[in-house]
Amino acid sequence: MIRYAVVGAGWIAQEAFLPGIHQSGNSRVTVIVSGHRERAEALAEFHDIPHVISYDEFDAALAEDLFDAVYVALPNSMHADYTIRAAKAGKHILVEKPLADNLADAEAMVSAAKEAGVYLMTAYRLHNEPGTIAALDRIRSGTIGTPLMAQLTFSNSPGEGNHRYSAEHWGGPLQDVGVYCINAARHIFGEEPIEATAVSHRPKDDPRFSEVDASIAATLRFPSGGIAQILASFQGALAENYRVIGTSGDILLDPAFRFEVPLRMVTTKNEMADITEFPHVDHFAGMTAYFSDCIATGTPPEADGEEGLADMRVLLAIEEAARTGSAVRIDTPPRPAHPDHHTERRCALTDRRLVF
Incomplete structure (x- = not known):
């Protein structure tokens, strides 16, 4: 133990x-x-x-x-x-x-x-969650052909006064929810992005966003030619999903990121849709x-420290791209491993919790 x-x-x-x-x-x-x-x-x-x-x-x-x-x-x-x-x-x-x-x-x-x-x-x-592993397995097996594009969205608003609105703690939607999109994109394509472009928005009439962006949109380019578009927001309604479009089909995971709900996958090929409902496990x-x-x-x-470093490089590149309006290069060595059936764990949910 x-x-x-x-x-x-x-x-x-x-x-x-x-x-x-x-x-x-x-x-x-x-x-x-x-x-x-x-x-x-x-x-x-x-x-x-x-x-x-x-x-x-x-x-x-x-x-x-x-x-x-x-x-x-x-x-x-x-x-x-x-x-x-x-x-x-x-x-x-x-x-x-x-x-x-x-x-x-x-x-x-x-x-x-x-x-x-x-x-x-x-x-x-999510590296240990069965729906995530299943989606990655289908992509790697060629079910949708070669992955070409991924659209990843996570919008969710923290409560008032949350430290995620603080620049001192490196808050903001990119760091808090956008990191899920970045991490997923890297494993969808099985390689590290080489370039980021981005735009962001910070409304002047909302005090929550006096220090951090309300929303940010980024595009990541991968060595194989894959493109990932990422949307992260603290201002929009709750939305969390991703879609991967390949040469012969597509996969939609919706929900995709939160632990409060079970993940759901729709695989479309030859105009036929296959729906997979995953068990709700304790992430x-x-x-x-x-x-x-x-x-x-x-x-x-x-998911070691180097895995965290890989996402850090992308986060910082996106920040710089949004600030400067220019494309920013990213240099990260290939990862030696990706989430798969070896990392998957299925644990039952519990109602035993005390929350203040």
Whole structure:
């Protein structure tokens, strides 16, 4: 049983990670690290977690045998600090995406994990989800011929006052929901994009967007000639899907990204549509079960720190392209692996959750 410390007891930890870990079968939380003692103690009691500590006590806890790995669920600007400290203490790290808020910190995180001989995994839960794997399998098998174009959309509005509206924490729709589209596009084509162009919009009459964009549209060009169009927004109505058009058919995944609903795939070929309804599994349980399997067996995770770095390069290129109005080159080495049946995990849902 792999023991985790949850660093940051906010919404994603309460709604998804803490409930999901009970369903993993090979993981448990033994420590909550939080700046809100009363709330953390209530969560600890509810989830049978023995230890609650403050951020100031984190280094002392790292020196004790209280946990084997950390799940970092903090704002983007805080990922690097806690990841590097955990790595130096010999703890494995599962960190939310994007990996950091700048490339230098992201590279330092990867280096720290390598030097310490621990695993750093970026929390791409969809790499372990059956619908995502099935869609990628159909594309790779040639069901729709050669993939030519992908249209990927994710629009969702955080609540008022959310840190995702803050430039200090590298907030914005591109970083928060657009990263799902970027990650999916890279694995749809099975290669790394080489160029980005983009436009963005920031309304002057909406105070939510005084520091970050409301919407952004980007086009990614891939070495094989594939083109991905990405739309990400914090202003639009909820929408999350992607469509891949090939030389002999197309695949639509809708829904495609959220953990709250089951994924659904429509494959169209020769004007005939095949609909696949996927089981609604617990994404966070599956992700944690996979990472714990990697730790237990000494197997490097597929969605490692380099996977997070690959998306970071694209995020930064899109930002620059939107700012300058010019195409921006991207230089990332090919990935040695992609999500497949080896990374898939199916864990049952749970209603056991406490959310403040």
